[in-house]
Amino acid sequence: xxxxxxxxxxxxxxxxxxxxxxxxxxxALYKVYGLPLSVVSLxxxxxxxxxxxxxxxxxxxxxxxxxKRSMALSILFSSIALLLAYVLNMPLxxxxxxxxxxxxxxxxxxxxxxxxxxMYKGTSQLIKAYSRQRVxxxxxxxxxxxxxxxxxxxxxxxxxxLISSLLVxxxxxxxxxxxxxxxxxxxxNFNLNKEFxxxxxxxxxxxxxVGQLGFSILTYYNTILHFTEFEVGILFAINGLxxxxxxxxxxxxxxxxxxxxxxxxxxYGLAYLAIAFITNLYVAMLDVVFITIAEMIVTPISxxxxxxxxNKDTRGKQMGLYSMVxxxxxxxxSSVSSELMNYYLYYPLGLWGSISLFGFSSAVLxxxxxxxxxxxxx
Numbered sequence: 040x041x042x043x044x045x046x047x048x049x050x051x052x053x054x055x056x057x058x059x060x061x062x063x064x065x066x067a068l069y070k071v072y073g074l075p076l077s078v079v080s081l082x083x084x085x086x087x088x089x090x091x092x093x094x095x096x097x098x099x100x101x102x103x104x105x106x107k108r109s110m111a112l113s114i115l116f117s118s119i120a121l122l123l124a125y126v127l128n129m130p131l132x133x134x135x136x137x138x139x140x141x142x143x144x145x146x147x148x149x150x151x152x153x154x155x156x157x158m159y160k161g162t163s164q165l166i167k168a169y170s171r172q173r174v175x176x177x178x179x180x181x182x183x184x185x186x187x188x189x190x191x192x193x194x195x196x197x198x199x200x201l202i203s204s205l206l207v208x209x210x211x212x213x214x215x216x217x218x219x220x221x222x223x224x225x226x227x228n229f230n231l232n233k234e235f236x237x238x239x240x241x242x243x244x245x246x247x248x249v250g251q252l253g254f255s256i257l258t259y260y261n262t263i264l265h266f267t268e269f270e271v272g273i274l275f276a277i278n279g280l281x282x283x284x285x286x287x288x289x290x291x292x293x294x295x296x297x298x299x300x301x302x303x304x305x306x307y308g309l310a311y312l313a314i315a316f317i318t319n320l321y322v323a324m325l326d327v328v329f330i331t332i333a334e335m336i337v338t339p340i341s342x343x344x345x346x347x348x349x350n351k352d353t354r355g356k357q358m359g360l361y362s363m364v365x366x367x368x369x370x371x372x373s374s375v376s377s378e379l380m381n382y383y384l385y386y387p388l389g390l391w392g393s394i395s396l397f398g399f400s401s402a403v404l405x406x407x408x409x410x411x412x413x414x415x416x417x
Contacts, residue, residue, distance in 0.1 A: 042158060043168050045217060046151060047175025049210045053114065054176045056206035057144065058183030059190070060121075060199045062275055063268065064137060065254035065373065066261070067196040072130040076377055079254075082134055083374035089138050090366035093145035098359020100146060102222025106154040106355070110147055111214045114207055117143040121204035128197050145362055153358040156346035157220040163295040165343035170290025173339060174283055181279025188272025222355045235348040235357060237408055239364045241304075242341060244401035246368030247375070248307050249338070251394060252278060252330065255376040259314070260323065262384065270320055274327045281331045289335040297344060298409050301402045303336030308398025315387035333398075341365075348412075372397065 068074045068082060101109045117140045124136035151172075159168040190199055256274070260266040293299055310329040317323050349357040376394055383390040 042217060043155070043171050044175075045213060046155065046172050049110075049175070049213050050151065050172055051175035051179045052210040052213075053147070053207055054179030055183045055186075056179070056203045058180045058275070058279075059187030059206075060196075060203045062184045062253045062257060062272075063187060063191050063196060063199065065377070066257050066268070067191070068130070068134065069258070071196050072133065074130060076381055080374050080377040083254075083370045083377060086138055086141055087367050087370040087374070089142050090145055090370060091363050093142040094149060094359045094363030094366060095356075096359075097146035097149040097362065098356035101150045101153055101355035101359065102353065105219040105221045106150045106157070107214060107217050107219040109150040110154075110217075111211055113143040113147040113150065114211055114214065117147070118204045118207050121200050121207075125197055125200035125204060128200075133200075145366055148366075149355065149359045149362045152342060152346075152362065153355045154217070154220060155342075156349065156354050156358065157351075158218075161295075162297055162343045162347050165346050166293050166295075166297075166339045167287075167290045169339040169342045170286045170293075170335075173335075174286050177279040177282035177286065179279070181276050181283055184275030184279070185269075185272045188267075188269040188275075192267060192269050222353055230350045230353040231357070231360075232348070232350070234412060235345075235360075238344060238348055239360065241401040241404035241408065242345070242361070243364050243368045244397045244404070245304060245307075245337060245341060246365040247372030248304075248311060248394065248397035248401075249334065249365075250369030250372040251311060251376060254373050255380075255394070256314070258377075258380065259384070259387075259390070263387070264318070264320075264323075266320060266323070273320075274323060277324055277327050278331045278334070281328065282335060286335050286339075290339055293336065293340065297340050298406070299336055300340040300344075301406045301409075303333045303340070304398045304402035304405060306333040306398075307337065308395040308402065311391055311398065312395040313391075315391040 065079050065083065068079050069076060097109070120136045120139040120143065124133045127133070127136070155168050155172060156165065159165050187199055190202070252275070257268070257271045260271050261268065306329060310326055310333060313326050317326060345358065345361040346354070376390075379390050379393055383393070
């Protein structure tokens with residue numbers, strides 16, 4: 040088995056163990072533990088702060104300890120955090136230990152993103168490699184929310200915490216057989232360039248809308264259209280299965296055509312705007328198909344561009360910054376949508392029209408930035 044397939048397998052196990060709980064965390068805090076939406080919004084804001092700390096420190100750890108050791112340690116401590124949340128099972132403790140797990144998830148993401156950049160060169164090869172890695176990751180995401188939704192509906196969120204904490208340990212032996220890479224130079228030297236920093240601006244907006252496929256969709260569909268958690272889990276499963284089936288093909292078709300990222304962001308914006316007009320599960324399924332097509336275009340191009348613009352000697356730290364921005368985009372996007380729901384939950388066009396602006400804005404910025412990077416991005 041070659042290294043990218045090992046990473047895809049590791050990503051699959053890890054994403055399955057994580058995705059049985061993550062789409063339901065905010066919802067569980069709201070429905071199961073009885074916390075108001077304002078507290079859920081605060082939780083996501085605190086998670087944003089945790090993500091900043093984890094991304095910066097994770098980049099330093101990844102360069103210093105190496106990719107392989109960072110991945111293994113982050114998986115182990117992530118498992119321990121979820122186990123403690125299961126044992127203590129009170130709202131404050133659950134939030135605190137899920138935030139710890141979020142910290143170690145971020146360290147893992149930095150390491151796994153950096154190691155692909157170490158092994159492959161050029162935007163075309165990187166897009167193909169990240170597409171293959173995403174096949175594994177989304178195989179887990181295809182099954183995880185569906186299983187998680189079933190367990191949540193018929194057992195409990197607490198049961199999900201226990202199962203997730205145990206499942207993630209399975210992949211540590213596979214991590215140990217990967218090749219290792221380390222950074223070079225001073226531990227605090229990030230060696231940033233203007234092109235990389237500029238690219239991070241639309242990246243933030245991109246992942247603010249990417250992160251809506253979770254708490255926002257679940258809460259809206261459950262509250263307004265009365266879909267069960269299991270039915271929303273079906274939507275998440277469609278997303279994952281389509282990526283498993285077609286992400287490799289999408290990567291080959293994209294090749295080095297990185298400007299397609301703007302097209303993908305326009306599609307994201309339109310697909311989320313369309314949620315305001317959805318009235319039943321079948322139309323919601325169709326809309327998820329378009330959200331998924333946008334994701335298959337945008338995400339591997341974004342990862343490939345980040346690695347292309349990064350310096351190889353400080354790749355871990357720069358992928359830490361990239362992870363920080365993507366993570367901030369996700370959690371602040373969820374926080375913004377949570378806050379918007381306080382005012383527009385029963386005014387769908389206002390809610391999803393506002394959210395769709397993340398996609399349209401980033402599409403314009405990518406178009407402007409990529410025109411200036413023709414000589415760099417090849």
